[in-house]
Amino acid sequence: MRVVNSLVERCFAVIELLAKEASAMRLGEIAEKLDLQKSAAHRMLNLLSEIGWVEQDPVTGFYKLTLRLAILGQRFLSATHLTDVCLPVLEDLATESAELVRMAVVQGETLTWIAQVQGARNGLKYQPEMVARVPLDTTANGRAYLSTLSQIDAIRIAINDGAGEWPVASVEEFMKELELAQKRGWAISDGEAESGVVAIAAPITLGGSQTVGTVSVAGPSSRLTPDRHEKVASAVLSTAAKLGELWPLRQGYNNTQQSE
Template sequence: MTHVPAERCLSIIQLLAENADELPLGEIAEKLELPKSGAHRLLATLVDLGWAKQDPQTGFYRLTMRLAVLGQRFYVATGIPDICQPLLDNLAAASREFVRMAVVDSDTLVWVAYAQGAKGGLMYQPTDTVATVPLHATASGKAWLSTLPVDDAVRIVMKNGGFGDSATFGPNVVRSVSSLMQELEVTARRGYGLAMGEAEPGVTALAAAIRSREDGPVAGTVSVAGPSVRLTEERVQELGPVVTAAASELSKLWPLRMRLDKQIRSPEVSMENISSN
């Protein structure tokens, strides 16, 4: 059973978090299709709990830093910064290109970490380094989807907006289910995802899947991206084994085998500690 007020509070938080904007009550209510009175009550609750703040001059609402602090705490607790970042830095140095890592979050991939390996000249740096990954248009998306049953891969793409507006992507982006299925078959055989002028014009990327354990489900992806004039087909073939090796190393550590499988299943450990006391 759903809890509607909780869902609507989360919708307000998500709306206010999108561009870190402050918004008037009327716009919040309109965008979320809520009555003003209901939106006002929910916002008052968020203000009381310290999640939101109302500007005394304009009456507009914005988030406090509480969500950012909580997110940072969670990010550190995952082990990604201290365990995975050094490997991303090494891959960036080896490839001399932009490296990113994404993690699987339900039926989406989300960028969570990056490293810049290019030192000068033509340099690729996306504007969104923490965002949801367009699955059909990216090497990371293909790397993950190619490990799934075809029906599941297609379902996930369609659930995430399908193929979207092709005008927002590069000229070579996949535009149909049949093309996607062919691309995923090629990706599975190759061992890594490849996108050449797909997510963005003039950008080439390759990515490999990170598994949470040997032969286990995919936990995320690691990718290398750069200008297509530099990431030629020959250069891609050189970097393919480098990227897959980095993904394999990340899989071995992911992250530190989920903190040593939660310290070998903490309930048993806790019971032993209780008994000894």
């Protein structure tokens, strides 16, 4: 648990906590998770409410974020033109796989969904809940990202991202999963993140070193059967490579827009 001291740090700590939980929380829980006195947490929440970042449910008294953070995030993402550059490549993969394609970006030590394209045209369509944060230990995207890190960092980040400590056996098994993902270049989640859903993901890297994001194909296990895994993984790897080549172009895109 990280101790925060300054007013600015405390305000951002509250925002990050509410964003991570993505649900309304009671005052006592917020104070406990941030290791703050209730009075201090209450002052932070009142301040954030006054400037429009937090709102309090009039019935339960619980606190939650307003849409201000989401709106600013969408504005920033639009300004980077990252999705403009990458979307055609994601659409090609969605057409080829006939399944849902999603892309996430690395933010610090987390992953955030920023784009998706539905490739399924008929039958059952996998349509996940629209949340920003990518769970790292159970999703194919999270495992693909963690597989590019050292084992020590990967386990630390995965445990911090989840809830509580892991049994030794679980850590050892997870390390083997990451080793396999690193060896073949792609990771898989078969029902761990969502029952009945298979996802295959690969990291997006710059120059084969810096990991900037992940891309995945996901769909019902009834369609993404084991005999399709290798073919889908090959397409995901090819797409990840293309995205890695296009990623730096967003800066050039921005410069072009500004000069017009």
